[in-house]
Amino acid sequence: MTSLLQSLMSESILVVTALLVLGLGVSLPKARPLITAITILGGFVAAAALLLFPLDGNFLHGMVVLDPLARIFKLVILGLTLVAVVLASESFPVNHFAESLALILFGTIGMMLLVGTEDLLMIFIALELTSIPLYILAAFDKESRSSAEAGLKYFLIGSISAAFLLYGLSLIYGVTGSTNLPEIARLSGAPDPLLIAGIVLTLAGFAFKVAAVPFQLWAPDVYEGAPTAAAALIASGSKVAGIFILAKLLTSGLGHWAGAAGWEQFLPGWAPVLALMSAASIMLGNITALAQSNVKRLLAYSAIAHGGYLLLGLCSATTDSLTAVLFYVVIYALTTAGAFGVVAIVEKQRGGSRLDDFNGLAKSSPVLALCLLVFFISLAGIPPLAGFFGKLYLFTSALANGQHLWLVIVAVAMNAVSLYYYLIVLKHAFVLIGPEDVRPANAPASQVLVAFLALAVLALGLAPNLLLTPLSKDKTTKVAALTTDHLP
Amino acid sequence: MILTATFLSAFAGAALILLLPERHAPLARWIALATALAGLGFAKAAFFFFDNAAGAPDFQYLTKIPWVPSLGISFSTGADGISLVLLVLTGIIAVTGVLFSWNVTHRPRAFFAFYLIIIGGVYGVFQSFDLFLLFVFYEIVIIPKYFLIAAWGSTNREYGAMKLTIYSVAGSALVLLALIATYAASGAHSFDLFALADPSKAHFAPSFQAWAFPVMFIGFAVLAGIWPFHTWAPTGHVAAPTAVSMLLAGVVMKLGSYAALRVAMTLFPQGLDQWRIVIAVLATAGIVFGALVALAQKDLKFTVGYSSIAHMGFVLLGLMTLNLAGLSGSVLQMFSHGIIGGLLFAVVGRMIYDRTHTRDIAALGKMALARELPFATLTFTVASVASMGLPGFSGFIAEFRILSGSWESLPWLLIPACIGVVITVAFTLRALQRAFFPSVTPAAGDHPFEPITLPEKLGGVLLMAATLFIGLFPSVILDPILRSFQSPLMKHLIR
Numbered sequence: 007m008t009s010l011l012q013s014l015m016s017e018s019i020l021v022v023t024a025l026l027v028l029g030l031g032v033s034l035p036k037a038r039p040l041i042t043a044i045t046i047l048g049g050f051v052a053a054a055a056l057l058l059f060p061l062d063g064n065f066l067h068g069m070v071v072l073d074p075l076a077r078i079f080k081l082v083i084l085g086l087t088l089v090a091v092v093l094a095s096e097s098f099p100v101n102h103f104a105e106s107l108a109l110i111l112f113g114t115i116g117m118m119l120l121v122g123t124e125d126l127l128m129i130f131i132a133l134e135l136t137s138i139p140l141y142i143l144a145a146f147d148k149e150s151r152s153s154a155e156a157g158l159k160y161f162l163i164g165s166i167s168a169a170f171l172l173y174g175l176s177l178i179y180g181v182t183g184s185t186n187l188p189e190i191a192r193l194s195g196a197p198d199p200l201l202i203a204g205i206v207l208t209l210a211g212f213a214f215k216v217a218a219v220p221f222q223l224w225a226p227d228v229y230e231g232a233p234t235a236a237a238a239l240i241a242s243g244s245k246v247a248g249i250f251i252l253a254k255l256l257t258s259g260l261g262h263w264a265g266a267a268g269w270e271q272f273l274p275g276w277a278p279v280l281a282l283m284s285a286a287s288i289m290l291g292n293i294t295a296l297a298q299s300n301v302k303r304l305l306a307y308s309a310i311a312h313g314g315y316l317l318l319g320l321c322s323a324t325t326d327s328l329t330a331v332l333f334y335v336v337i338y339a340l341t342t343a344g345a346f347g348v349v350a351i352v353e354k355q356r357g358g359s360r361l362d363d364f365n366g367l368a369k370s371s372p373v374l375a376l377c378l379l380v381f382f383i384s385l386a387g388i389p390p391l392a393g394f395f396g397k398l399y400l401f402t403s404a405l406a407n408g409q410h411l412w413l414v415i416v417a418v419a420m421n422a423v424s425l426y427y428y429l430i431v432l433k434h435a436f437v438l439i440g441p442e443d444v445r446p447a448n449a450p451a452s453q454v455l456v457a458f459l460a461l462a463v464l465a466l467g468l469a470p471n472l473l474l475t476p477l478s479k480d481k482t483t484k485v486a487a488l489t490t491d492h493l494p
Numbered sequence: 495m496i497l498t499a500t501f502l503s504a505f506a507g508a509a510l511i512l513l514l515p516e517r518h519a520p521l522a523r524w525i526a527l528a529t530a531l532a533g534l535g536f537a538k539a540a541f542f543f544f545d546n547a548a549g550a551p552d553f554q555y556l557t558k559i560p561w562v563p564s565l566g567i568s569f570s571t572g573a574d575g576i577s578l579v580l581l582v583l584t585g586i587i588a589v590t591g592v593l594f595s596w597n598v599t600h601r602p603r604a605f606f607a608f609y610l611i612i613i614g615g616v617y618g619v620f621q622s623f624d625l626f627l628l629f630v631f632y633e634i635v636i637i638p639k640y641f642l643i644a645a646w647g648s649t650n651r652e653y654g655a656m657k658l659t660i661y662s663v664a665g666s667a668l669v670l671l672a673l674i675a676t677y678a679a680s681g682a683h684s685f686d687l688f689a690l691a692d693p694s695k696a697h698f699a700p701s702f703q704a705w706a707f708p709v710m711f712i713g714f715a716v717l718a719g720i721w722p723f724h725t726w727a728p729t730g731h732v733a734a735p736t737a738v739s740m741l742l743a744g745v746v747m748k749l750g751s752y753a754a755l756r757v758a759m760t761l762f763p764q765g766l767d768q769w770r771i772v773i774a775v776l777a778t779a780g781i782v783f784g785a786l787v788a789l790a791q792k793d794l795k796f797t798v799g800y801s802s803i804a805h806m807g808f809v810l811l812g813l814m815t816l817n818l819a820g821l822s823g824s825v826l827q828m829f830s831h832g833i834i835g836g837l838l839f840a841v842v843g844r845m846i847y848d849r850t851h852t853r854d855i856a857a858l859g860k861m862a863l864a865r866e867l868p869f870a871t872l873t874f875t876v877a878s879v880a881s882m883g884l885p886g887f888s889g890f891i892a893e894f895r896i897l898s899g900s901w902e903s904l905p906w907l908l909i910p911a912c913i914g915v916v917i918t919v920a921f922t923l924r925a926l927q928r929a930f931f932p933s934v935t936p937a938a939g940d941h942p943f944e945p946i947t948l949p950e951k952l953g954g955v956l957l958m959a960a961t962l963f964i965g966l967f968p969s970v971i972l973d974p975i976l977r978s979f980q981s982p983l984m985k986h987l988i989r
Binding site: 368379383388389390394395398399401402405406408411414415418419421422425426429432433436437470471474478 | 561562563564565604626629630633634636637640641644645652656659660663664666667670671674675677678
């Protein structure tokens with residue numbers, strides 16, 4: 007029991023922090039700085055607990071599984087939570103401020119549990135724990151009609167996808183007789199049609215999480231309508247956790263039933279399903295983004311496209327391609343969180359996030375504009391930023407087994423298309439003339455954080471080893487544990 | 495180290511300019527000039543100290559630092575004669591470009607910072623021997639180009655900037671695809687050009703080369719203005735501010751032809767054999783159509799823009815001859831057109847347009863330019879003569895070598911190429927005569943033009959001296975170029 011508590015120490019710290027914040031919200035609702043400080047402090051203590059008391063092992067029959075890789079991702083999620091909290095502290099509505107931070111923390115706990123489990127039941131519970139606070143956060147701006155719409159849409163589509171997921175997981179359990187991923191992997195043999203149905207339903211549930219076509223419809227409305235800090239968390243943290251657990255589920259649980267997704271060499275399994283969703287997401291996301299006039303909406307379509315790139319990497323399921331997926335999802339999350347940070351500050355200055363609201367940003371706030379440049383160029387995959395290396399690594403590793411050339415062609419071509427819409431935003435910021443009387447943004451913490459994220463994106467582009475080495479240092483315990491390489 | 499100092503100094507200069515406080519913004523051009531001069535100094539020193547002795551190594555100044563070992567990526571730079579010639583060209587264009595943008599007062603810090611980033615990227619491409627590194631430098635150039643044209647350009651600038659960027663990115667996408675496929679197919683687990691080109695370490699099946707070569711070559715050649723993917727060039731050149739037109743025509747187009755030679759042609763010899771005729775025909779079409787379209791232009795800058803297409807057609811034709819005369823002529827033509835193209839854009843964009851506010855050839859003819867702006871007229875005349883390929887200027891020796899090379903290996907293309915030469919003479923003389931020496935000398939202009947400034951004169955003299963010097967003493971750069979084609983990496987190109 008003590009070891010279980012130890013294994014969940016950082017999550018427990020976050021629970022205590024969240025309850026404390028809720029209590030403060032009732033007793034001292036006006037003390038925003040105090041509430042924010044306690045939230046951030048709780049996050050740092052949780053991170054410190056992870057770093058100072060690293061614990062590896064398998065607890066409660068795989069309900070909680072800890073390894074160095076999961077720890078890296080818990081830290082990444084905590085970092086992304088920090089971004090969301092800071093953005094929220096400077097942009098959220100006055101009413102129920104403490105509740106919003108507590109909800110962010112509850113969502114974070116869900117994400118952290120999600121990356122540290124190998125059990126179908128726990129996966130479902132953690133996913134719900136992640137999603138429900140996010141539904142509320144999306145609808146948090148009570149005065150805004152679009153925020154309410156965002157929350158409702160997110161909730162409805164999210165619940166339906168949760169139903170798909172639960173049905174799929176129960177079919178997998180029914181066929182294999184276990185909810186534990188390594189035990190499921192022990193059963194091999196020809197895929198049962200019922201199992202295939204279960205896999206497809208499960209994938210549908212996850213496709214919602216990463217906003218892959220055809221389950222992407224919620225994303226544009228939610229990204230646009232939700233308060234920007236909430237959108238940042240939805241776009242970054244929840245995507246990291248979702249991709250991580252999907253990778254784990256597919257490889258260490260369902261690795262035998264990958265099938266094949268080579269051109270004209272399709273074999274039934276999850277790989278062809280992922281490949282089709284990937285190609286469709288990349289095309290739809292990038293092409294639809296061309297027509298957007300709101301930057302948050304544009305980021306939503308860009309997120310759909312990036313979901314597609316990530317699924318492309320998952321199709322191969324080799325050590326290299328999984329390392330590439332995990333590398334890229336972290337890079338993408340940092341970049342997109344930073345981009346939302348810039349949007350939040352611009353919204354605060356100019357009252358909106360339409361393209362025209364970015365006019366003349368380079369003149370009114372040069373540093374912010376430079377950060378925007380870094381994030382968008384990185385999303386477009388232009389060197390020397392991290393997004394370029396991430397994409398190159400992703401595509402190279404996807405080609406390594408020689409099957410997915412068609413997918414890589416689609417991805418590279420569409421990536422070239424994507425530069426157009428990123429450049430349009432940058433054109434508004436750098437080339438067009440803006441209004442004269444722009445008030446300076448009163449968001450110092452957000453600005454510092456955004457600048458820090460931009461530096462991180464640049465540094466990871468110049469020295470990708472900073473992240474790549476921890477992800478792939480010890481092949482036996484880390485990424486390799488996820489892959490199908492070791493399966494017979 | 496002296497080699498890497500070229501791009502390091504450029505990036506450092508850009509960073510310094512960005513850190514400059516607002517009240518010192520006018521200092522930006524001085525920093526840019528100092529940086530460009532330093533870069534030219536480093537490039538010339540590298541050229542000068544290159545060991546040309548018979549037994550000396552083919553590639554010198556080699557630096558190799560592991561970067562991402564798990565993917566076989568290293569920071570690998572070095573130079574042979576080809577690299578050095580183009581590095582020196584970059585230095586010359588960088589310096590003169592700053593001199594010709596001495597009058598930029600609109601947001602000078604951003605202008606010169608973007609400018610120096612392009613310069614740094616170009617220096618980087620010409621010395622990279624790791625394909626990942628080369629591609630990084632190659633792509634760094636794209637974004638600053640867009641902003642420089644869209645924010646500081648003239649006619650139709652946003653359209654021109656976007657068109658140019660889309661073509662560049664489409665070309666890059668082809669290159670990226672071929673690059674990834676090459677890495678995956680080689681099995682060498684390395685991006686190192688020497689390793690990939692070494693048959694004992696990497697082998698590419700003929701069926702792979704048959705598609706990878708055209709994808710990669712055309713991808714690079716888009717930037718070199720290969721017909722029919724050339725239309726970005728005139729539009730972009732015309733829309734760009736003077737220094738950027740000079741950079742685009744002078745060195746950025748050479749990135750494409752250089753990389754096509756250095757990477758696509760060395761890695762895929764069998765693919766090259768299959769596609770050689772097709773590309774040679776496209777190159778010749780570029781020579782003829784570029785010249786013909788230039789003949790029909792009313793706008794002086796468009797005339798110069800299309801002349802670049804014709805001149806770059808010679809570069810690509812020279813590459814496809816696959817003999818020493820043609821290949822060396824091709825590299826020489828890269829240098830020569832860099833200088834002459836830069837000079838032409840400098841005269842048209844800065845000396846003429848900034849004063850007359852028109853580029854219409856007929857309107858310019860009414861302004862008595864020969865009398866009002868004698869220095870501009872002299873410079874344009876020299877540039878035109880050099881561009882026509884008259885002996886004594888660098889263009890002659892380059893085009894002569896290309897044509898004699900193609901006589902040996904592609905004789906049936908010699909006729910259209912020579913027709914292209916004739917049309918080049920025609921459109922150049924037409925533009926020169928109508929704009930500067932009209933048959934009816936107009937009366938004195940009613941508005942005197944601002945005299946040509948000292949930076950402009952310096953820049954013009956530097957470029958004219960360069961083309962004349964190489965025209966008179968071609969062996970200074972021809973010998974290192976010829977030598978470079980003896981190296982193990984390049985020698986199998988000579989059939």
